[in-house]
Amino acid sequence: MTARPALDVFRAPRSVAVVGASDNPAKWGHWLARGALAGRHRRPVHLVNARGATVLGQPSHPALDALPEVPDLVAFTVPAAALAGGVEHAVGLGVPGLLAVTSGVEDPAALTRTVRAGGSRLVGPNCLGLYDAAAELELAWGRFTAGSLAVVSQSGQVGLEIAQLAAARAVGVSRFVSVGSQLDVGAAEVLADLVDHDTTRAVALYLESYGEGPALLNALRALREAGKPVLLLTVGASTAARAAARSHTGAMTSALDVVDAACRAVGAVRVDTPAQLADTAHLLLRAAPVRGPRVAIVADSGGQGAVAADTAARLGLDVAEFPSSVQRDLACHLPPHAGRANPVDLDGAGERDLSAYASVPACLAAASVADTVVLSGYFGSYGRDIPAQAAAESAAARALGRLATDRDLPVVVHSMAEYTPALRELEDSGVPTFTDVERALRAVATAHRLTRQPRRRRTPRHSLSRRPPVGSGYLAARHLLGEAGVPFPRAAEIPAGTGDPVPAAASLSAPVVLKADWLEHKTEHGGVATGLWDPGALRAAYHDMVERLGPHRYVVEEMDRRADAVEVLVAARRDASFGPLVVVGAGGVRAELSRDLALELAPCSRDTAHAMVRSLRMAPLLHGWRGGPAVDVEALVDVVVAVSEVITDREDIAEVELNPVRVAPDGALAVDGLVVAGGGAARPAPS
Structure with a gap:
């Protein structure tokens, strides 16, 4: 199959035309024409208006074939009924790049055939447009601030919200691509095109569907390897969005479980809201990397310190008590009765000497007891409320900035103030500031998740060509899974x-x-x-x-009668987007009630299987609960890995379920099994 042309034409086209250009600010044609003309010092810009009207003070042409040249990139802002003819005309002229913001296309498949038959590329339709800061290319609704965050979004308006929230956090956009209906150019290809995009340092991604699962994983993995973290916003938490399979396991897992497993496999992170995404991008692009979960909290109020500590713990961060040696060192900077264990309560030290806001974090940094230092409270307000203290507060802000830079340590400030000179100095020196402590700590927790290594996968041992057809019934399941290494009575x-x-x-x-x-x-x-x-x-x-x-x-x-056995569910199924998945969880007849499950992409390594087992709420039962003997976890891991290999190797299998696997001190036995045939078209993502 002939390779599709690259996306260079959407990066820096040599010329641009806007079809449907308008002088009316309420129309899409006005916004795209305005943006295109902003880059006319970089490239010729042609405006096409059926009436030949003057647009934004510039003459227009009545049709594409009236232009003095065939443009590299044509943006269509025409009614749905006119789009197919306009695209066919452009393709016939040899236009390589097409952008369609039009919604309501009647025959999307025919539009795709037209584009591909002519060797052109199409972004959209039903999209908000695209923007590239380095190329000074702006063909979108809205206004953008140049920066280093790429935004790729299936929903134009969600993408625009992300860009605007990021801009409010002083994070600009390097490239914005609203992929819309993805009739030709999809999100995976746009993401892959960002790997060598020099101005992009981080990526914001909003997706609603994952039809390009394997290609998407490859692109996300390549971005991770290029040092460009990806923050994914998606939907699918509701029951209505869940795709239940025939097995109990399919009904107990959701679309978001699968997306999270995909993120873990490639080192991306899913966020819950556009605001969380913007906050995390602000931290990622301004501060040093968050290399671990340990957080040191410094507050000038005992109450605010306690709130911060509880919030950090709830978000999975580690607010461990400092060693006594560190507490003794802190005593040199604090009043006698100040809290020194973590959180640190300045207890008025900052009011007496504003330099304490920097010296206390410096003491903690020198002791290497934290991966992130969070300062919470009044700092940033002194110069606003007491002008005579503005200079001292600014000096402390600069000292915090030097500390963050010299130690390559993320220092984050939660302040009761906003937009004050001291806070601007913090931001300028690489110390992100927040007006809400939960948002600050959630950004830290999300950034920490990005530093975790992707879950390792392995190549299956078996060969599909040597495997017999899938039989029906329990005996057939026993035979197939037994050959793969699963023990049965x-x-x-x-x-x-x-x-x-x-x-x-x-x-x-x-x-x-x-x-x-x-x-x-x-x-x-x-x-x-x-x-x-x-x-x-x-x-x-x-x-x-x-x-x-x-x-x-x-x-x-x-019948397995071992008294110390723990019942575990081990299962696998085939996802339409991401391919084979493996599941482990609490088993037995009450498995659906507990919904204690861990899910990863298959095949999984032994390390990943161990991590799945450790993550379960029922994991303590496996290690000797209340004086009972520990069971053979290695035997359980053997079963998990074997099932993950079966679902990967056997593309003719849709689901596998072992419930329960009884795991005792002397090994594991599967005492019921189900293998469901089908799903041959879904292929695993490349490792």
Whole structure:
């Protein structure tokens, strides 16, 4: 297949035309024409207006073929009914780049065919436009401040909100691309194009759909490797947005669980709101990297320090008590009864000498007890409220800036003031400021998540070409998963129509379990009988099931009676966007009630499987709860890795569910299993 042309034409086109240019400020054609003309010292700009009207004081042309040249990039701001003809005309002229802000296109597929048949590229339709600061290219609604944050958004207005919130935090935009309907150019390709975009240092991404899953992961991974952190805003937390699968596991996981797993796999981070994204970008682009979770809190109010400490802990940050040696050093800078353990209470030290606002953080930095220092309270207000103290406050602000730079340490200030000279000096010297302590600490916590290493994946051991077709029923699942390394109890088949089940169980040790082989979820249908100690009990249970459920195939299996076993769910499924996933969680018949799950992209490494197990709320049960023996976690990890490899290797499998896997001190046994065929078209993302 012929490679699609690159996106250079959207970076720095040699010439631009705006079709539908207007002199009316309420129309899209006005905004795009105004922006295009702002860059006319860099490139020829042509305005197309069907009536040949003067637009923004500039003459226009009635049609594209009336222009003196074929432009590199044409932006369409025309009604939906006119877009298809306009695009066909432009493609016929040989225009390489097309931008369509028009919404309500009647035949999107035909528009795509037209663009691709002519070898052109299209951004949109139904988008807000694009902007590139370095190229002085502005073809969008709104106004942009130049900077180093790239914004790529499926929703134009959400993207514009992110850009405006960032600008309010003194973070400008390097490139803005509203991808809209993504009929041709998609978000993944735009992100990949940012890897070598020199002015971009961080990326803000808003997506609502993930049809380009593997390509998107590759682009996000490349941005991470280029040192350009990606903050993702998305939707899908509601029940309506959840895509439940046939298995219990599919119903217990959401679209956001999958997106979060994808982010962990490539080192991106999901945020909850545009404001959180802008706050985090402000921290990332102004301060040193947040290299760990330890936070030192310094406040000039005991109450504000306590609020900050509680907030930090709730956000997953570490507000550990300082060693006694550090507390002794702090005593040199503080009044006798000041709190020194963390948080630090200045207890009036700052009021007596404003330099304490810098000397106390410097003491903590020298002791290397924190990955981030957060100063909370009144600082920034002195010069405003007491003009005679403005110079001293500014000196302390500059000292904090030097501390952050010299130590390569993030210093963050939460202030009760806003836009004061001292706070501007902090910002200018690399110390981000916030008017809300929760927003400050949430930005720190989000930035810390970006420093974590991506979850490692592994290449599956098996070869699809050597695997037999997926069978139906529990016995087939046992066979397939057993070959992959999943241990099961000994079992025997009771063929359909068997009169007496006892001979089939002759080689098995009592007690045994009787199961209806064909049922996916046996307990709900009365398709399982446990604790069958003698032939009579087995016969009675078998004849009862045959009478209720029919003369199908049944399975008799040795019952796992280990008293110290913990029941765990291990499962896998295939996501339409991101491919194979593996899940581990609390198992048994109450698994859906607890919803204690960890999910990652498959295949997973042993390290990742261990991390999944550690993250569970029920993890203490595995390590010896209340004096009980620890179970064989390594055996559980073996099962998780094996299932992750099966779902990756076998593209003809849609789902796998083992519930429960009974994990005891002497190993793990899967005592029920389900394999659902299907899903062959979904391919795993490249590792």
